Amino acid sequence: MMAIVLCVVAFVACYLAGKRSLGQGLIALLTVGYFYGILRANLLTTFSHFIFDAGLIGIYLSQKWTSSDPRDAKRLEIVQFWTVLLIAWPFFVALMPFQPLLVSLVGLRGNVFFIPVLLLGAQLREKDLLQLSVGLAALNILALSFAVAEYFMGVPRFFPVSAVTRIIYASGDVAGGFFRIPSIFTSAHAYGGTMVGSMPYLIGSWERAHTRKFRLLSLVGMVAALFGILMSATRQNFILGSAMIVVTIFSSRMMASNRILFLLLIAAVGAAALSNERFQRFKTLGDTDAVAERIAGSVNRGFLEILTEYPMGNGLGGGGTSIPYFLEGQVKNPIGMENGYTLILAEQGIIGLVLWIAFIIWFFSRAGNAFAKGVWANSRRMAWCFAAVCLGTAWVGTGTFTSIPGTVVLLLGLGWTATPMLAERTESKRVRSGRSILPELQYKPV
Numbered sequence: 259m260m261a262i263v264l265c266v267v268a269f270v271a272c273y274l275a276g277k278r279s280l281g282q283g284l285i286a287l288l289t290v291g292y293f294y295g296i297l298r299a300n301l302l303t304t305f306s307h308f309i310f311d312a313g314l315i316g317i318y319l320s321q322k323w324t325s326s327d328p329r330d331a332k333r334l335e336i337v338q339f340w341t342v343l344l345i346a347w348p349f350f351v352a353l354m355p356f357q358p359l360l361v362s363l364v365g366l367r368g369n370v371f372f373i374p375v376l377l378l379g380a381q382l383r384e385k386d387l388l389q390l391s392v393g394l395a396a397l398n399i400l401a402l403s404f405a406v407a408e409y410f411m412g413v414p415r416f417f418p419v420s421a422v423t424r425i426i427y428a429s430g431d432v433a434g435g436f437f438r439i440p441s442i443f444t445s446a447h448a449y450g451g452t453m454v455g456s457m458p459y460l461i462g463s464w465e466r467a468h469t470r471k472f473r474l475l476s477l478v479g480m481v482a483a484l485f486g487i488l489m490s491a492t493r494q495n496f497i498l499g500s501a502m503i504v505v506t507i508f509s510s511r512m513m514a515s516n517r518i519l520f521l522l523l524i525a526a527v528g529a530a531a532l533s534n535e536r537f538q539r540f541k542t543l544g545d546t547d548a549v550a551e552r553i554a555g556s557v558n559r560g561f562l563e564i565l566t567e568y569p570m571g572n573g574l575g576g577g578g579t580s581i582p583y584f585l586e587g588q589v590k591n592p593i594g595m596e597n598g599y600t601l602i603l604a605e606q607g608i609i610g611l612v613l614w615i616a617f618i619i620w621f622f623s624r625a626g627n628a629f630a631k632g633v634w635a636n637s638r639r640m641a642w643c644f645a646a647v648c649l650g651t652a653w654v655g656t657g658t659f660t661s662i663p664g665t666v667v668l669l670l671g672l673g674w675t676a677t678p679m680l681a682e683r684t685e686s687k688r689v690r691s692g693r694s695i696l697p698e699l700q701y702k703p704v
Contacts, residue, residue: 261305264297268313276320280381281389283317284670288390291663292397292452295444296404299417307582310662311371318374321381337380337673340617345370347610348574356573358588364581365574365605372665379673384466387634391463392472394456395479401449402482405441405489413437421583439489448661450490453483454498455644455667462637481523494654498647564593564600570607577604580660598652598659618649621676628675638679641671 268290276283290313298306323338324331348369352362382390408416417423417440425445429438438446457480464476487499503524564577572593575581578601581589593604603611628642629635648668652658659665 261301261303261309264301264309265305265312268309269316272313272316273320276317279386279389280321280378280383281386281393283320284378284386284390285393287313287317287666288393288397288663291666292401293442294662295440295448296416296442298444299420299423302420302422304582304584311367314371314666317378321378323377333678334377334380336620337376337677340620341373341376343613344373344617347613348606351571351606351610352574354570354573356571357576357590360585361575361581361588361590362573363575364585365576365579368579368660369574369602369605369610372659372669375666375669376673379670380677382670382674384634387459387637388463388466388472391459391476391479392467394459395463395475395482398453398456398460398479398482398486401441401443401453402486402489405439405449405486408439408441409489413440416442438491441486441489444662445657446490447492447495447657448664450487450492450495451498451657451661451664452667453486453490454495455664455671457483457499458637458640458644458671461640462634465636466633477519481526484523494651498644564604565608568593568604568607571603571605571610574605577601579605597654598657600653601659621649621672622646624676627678630678632679634679638675642675644668645671645675 272283272286272290275286291310294310297309348366352366356362357365404416413426417426419427422444426437426440429446439449440446441449443449443452460476460480460483464473464480467473467476484499487495503520568577571577572591576589576591577593599611599614602614606613625642628638630638632638645668648658657664658668661668
């Protein structure tokens with residue numbers, strides 16, 4: 259019953275917040291996504307798996323998916339095309355008799371449910387971005403507080419051993435004898451990946467916030483994200499986070515004082531990492547044999563066999579999509595490997611994989627939009643780099659397109675940076691109390 263209540267609460271909260279503004283709706287959705295892992299782990303019922311789904315449906319229903327302004331409609335047209343295309347083919351595959359209906363429905367969720375977030379990202383305006391960034395900063399601080407508690411009190415105190423926490427208890431950190439810290443997420447990888455994905459927006463709010471209070475909150479949120487990456491002890495996210503910092507410092511336009519501040523933050527985080535063996539799993543990146551074995555296990559094993567034996571795929575849910583423990587026994591001829599693109603091949607077949615490859619090529623061809631000059635140029639550049647690295651490394655893991663809430667953050671960035679941003683001007687007057695958490699903005703399409 260508690261899980262059903264939480265589903266209803268998630269739906270209503272995201273719907274009402276989304277009606278107020280896209281930014282507030284995304285804050286509500288990401289709040290549900292941040293807490294999804296710990297809620298699902300402590301509520302072992304069928305409905306606990308759909309808490310985030312309910313929130314996502316709520317924000318979908320709250321939004322207007324078309325614009326009355328012809329210039330804005332033209333700007334979103336190509337993203338709408340890709341959104342429909344990437345959804346239509348999996349729906350067709352779901353009608354094929356490859357897997358039982360319930361398995362196919364779970365697979366359909368994993369393959370299409372997040373795709374409309376591309377359009378939400380394309381519709382982000384400055385007010386939405388500032389609201390989203392403030393929410394991410396607060397959530398990062400909250401997540402770090404849970405991570406610190408788990409560090410000292412132990413992960414089992416927060417995540418009981420069960421079928422839904424297997425991935426947490428299969429992961430140890432570099433020191434041995436301890437688990438990687440998942441905070442309130444489904445796994446340490448989900449925690450670290452979400453922290454990295456939040457950084458472009460926090461950079462933007464730090465640069466664009468109208469008050470010192472919001473600037474300070476953004477800065478603390480970035481510090482929380484950096485420490486979260488270390489505490490998650492995930493090597494890929496460490497690389498992504500490091501790349502973000504390098505891009506920010508050396509390719510962004512910022513005042514010398516801000517550059518020095520970033521260097522001091524990096525020094526502080528680096529000192530913390532070097533003083534604690536549990537934060538040093540990134541050192542294993544120097545073990546070339548281990549890294550080569552990890553890549554070989556993700557890339558080279560089984561791709562051609564799957565392509566040859568299942569050219570049309572093994573059906574949605576039958577190629578590696580995370581299936582709830584109560585449906586695992588119904589999957590026919592389960593196949594898959596730790597490779598995001600092979601997962602698409604195994605479930606959607608060669609046509610689905612080709613569609614995704616074409617979409618990714620299109621995204622890279624739109625890099626000029628992300629690197630265009632503007633007040634959010636630094637954030638857009640970082641978000642584009644984050645998305646590009648995620649797409650480029652999806653072949654060494656299966657969570658790129660299914661992580662909660664990391665995939666939402668990724669797809670927001672994809673839609674936002676692939677679309678030309680509207681020219682906007684800030685209105686001087688404040689919003690009436692209670693209407694918004696930030697100054698009102700007036701938008702002028704160009």
